[in-house]
Structures are given as C-alpha cells and as structure tokens.
Amino acid sequence: MTTAEDCTRWWETSVSRIAPGEIDLRGYPVQELIGRLSFPDMIWLMVRGELPGPGQARLLEAALVAAVDHGPQAPSIASARMAATCGLGLNSAMANGVNTLGDVHGGAGQQCVQVLEDVVADGRSEAAAELVARYRQERRHVPGFGHRFHPRDPRRDPLLNLVAEARDAGQVKGLHLEAALALEAALSVGRERPVPMNIDGATAVVYAELGIEPELARGMFVLSRSVGILAHAWEEKQSGRRIKGPLPPPLLADYTGPRRSMLP
The missing domain is CATH 1.10.230.10 (Cytochrome P450-Terp, domain 2)
Known part of the structure; x- marks a missing residue:
C-alpha cells in the first residue's frame, strides 16, 4: 500500500523547498537572493549546492x-x-x-x-x-x-x-x-x-x-x-x-x- 510518505519521497529533492508563502532554494529564502545574487551566482548555487567564491x-x-x-x-x-x-x-x-x-x-x-x-x-x-x-x-x-x-x-x-x-x-x-x-x-x-x-x-x-x-x-x-x-x-x-x-x-x-x- 502506498503511503503519504511514499508519495512525498517520490520526487524528493535537496534543490528547493516549497510551502505556502515560502520558496527556499538550496536552503536560502528566495527573497534573500533576489537583488543580491548575480545570475552566475544563482546557477552555481543551484547546480553545486553552495554559494561560489568571487x-x-x-x-x-x-x-x-x-x-x-x-x-x-x-x-x-x-x-x-x-x-x-x-x-x-x-x-x-x-x-x-x-x-x-x-x-x-x-x-x-x-x-x-x-x-x-x-x-x-x-x-x-x-x-x-x-x-x-x-x-x-x-x-x-x-x-x-x-x-x-x-x-x-x-x-x-x-x-x-x-x-x-x-x-x-x-x-x-x-x-x-x-x-x-x-x-x-x-x-x-x-x-x-x-x-x-x-x-x-x-x-x-x-x-x-x-x-x-x-x-x-x-x-x-x-x-x-x-x-x-x-x-x-x-x-x-x-x-x-x-x-x-x-x-x-x-x-x-x-x-x-x-x-x-x-x-x-
């Protein structure tokens, strides 16, 4: 029997967390990233899971x-x-x-x-x-x-x-x-x-x-x-x-x- 936990694990991810009124990308609230990260910074964060050095x-x-x-x-x-x-x-x-x-x-x-x-x-x-x-x-x-x-x-x-x-x-x-x-x-x-x-x-x-x-x-x-x-x-x-x-x-x-x- 498929449980609710089985369903939520189906597409489990460490990339993003979505909840009502919340969007976290690699653990960072998106509102903290907007205007502070460049697009290359964002690419690095998303694919590597950490912020890049300069x-x-x-x-x-x-x-x-x-x-x-x-x-x-x-x-x-x-x-x-x-x-x-x-x-x-x-x-x-x-x-x-x-x-x-x-x-x-x-x-x-x-x-x-x-x-x-x-x-x-x-x-x-x-x-x-x-x-x-x-x-x-x-x-x-x-x-x-x-x-x-x-x-x-x-x-x-x-x-x-x-x-x-x-x-x-x-x-x-x-x-x-x-x-x-x-x-x-x-x-x-x-x-x-x-x-x-x-x-x-x-x-x-x-x-x-x-x-x-x-x-x-x-x-x-x-x-x-x-x-x-x-x-x-x-x-x-x-x-x-x-x-x-x-x-x-x-x-x-x-x-x-x-x-x-x-x-x-």
Whole structure:
C-alpha cells in the first residue's frame, strides 16, 4: 500500500523547498537572493549546492558569456530561426535549436573536459604528447582544438588569461590549464601553423578548473547558447518572414539520384 510518505519521497529533492508563502532554494529564502545574487551566482548555487567564491563566479560568468552565439550559420541557431518562420512559438523554436546540441555540434566541450581530466590524472609530463600521438594514429580530432573558421579563436585568450589570473590568486590550481597548453603545443609539432584552442577547449579549461563534471559542462554550454538561440529566434519572429528553408529561393539542393523515368 502506498503511503503519504511514499508519495512525498517520490520526487524528493535537496534543490528547493516549497510551502505556502515560502520558496527556499538550496536552503536560502528566495527573497534573500533576489537583488543580491548575480545570475552566475544563482546557477552555481543551484547546480553545486553552495554559494561560489568571487573567483569561481567570475570564471563561470566568463565562460557563459563567451559561448552565447556563433552566428546564424551555427546549426543550433539556424534551426531555431527556421522553426520561428514556421509559426512555432518562441519556446518551441528555442527547443528546436537546443535539441541540435549533441555530440557533434555542442559536445566537444564535454569531451575536452574529459580529455583534460585524463591528462591531469595521468600526471606525467609526456601524457599530453602521447594522447595527441594516439589521436593522430586513430585519425581522430582532439576535441577543443582547431577551428574550421577562425585561425585563432578570439575567445581563447581572454578565457585563458582569466584562468591564469585565478591560478595566480590561488582560486584554482591551474593543472587543467597546464594540460590544455601542453596539448596545444603537442598538436602544433610538425605543422606549419599552430592548432590553438577553440571555444570548446577554452571553456573546458574553465569548467575543469572549477571542478565541473564533463556532462554538466555540456549543460553549461547549452545554458549559454540558449541565450543566442533566444535572441535569433526572437529576431526572426519579428521579421514576419514565413517558411524560410535552408536555401533562399529560387535555389534548390542538388539532386544526385537516378535520372527521371516514367512508369511503363
């Protein structure tokens, strides 16, 4: 027989407590948080269960700001804009964009956090070079490095500089930053042009230094990119244009199937 206690335990949570006239988030009355916590502070509190230190909040905010948008050619943005022209509500257009963020588009940050964790856990100075050699042998790309559009991602340096400042201030250890720079150096060996970190690699350094788990790091990226998705979907809705496909008319995708034929 199901008891009342069984029912109240069904969705038990340490995140929030709700009662008539009361809303506590991680033990803090919401009215005490409003106007006193920044949104990055609030994100940290909700997912980590504690208030962040000043250095932690600053790094988290920087990573969230950096990954907000990468233009309408990004699949997550394009998908949301296309959905908005089909008459969908803003929530559905946003969901359309967010749902494109999988392992290929949107997953490199999570993958890079794991790579950095592996290099740091190894502890040997040659670990980064060995990992790069293994990836090359397997014809795989090291996640978080190189960019098909930017010779040097403009978001790399500000993020890494902030991590270095936090390391020097004793707010983070800097081990994942060191690992990422070692990977970057190893990737450039034997190449005419360097292979610098991209946004996924730079934010992975931030999240790894903050102790954020790989899968949660992807969640942070989705949270950040949702802002860009919202802005683009809203802009497209305001344009009044309808049913925009992937190509502007009168262009059509190339056809590569069999020649046209008629039934006998």
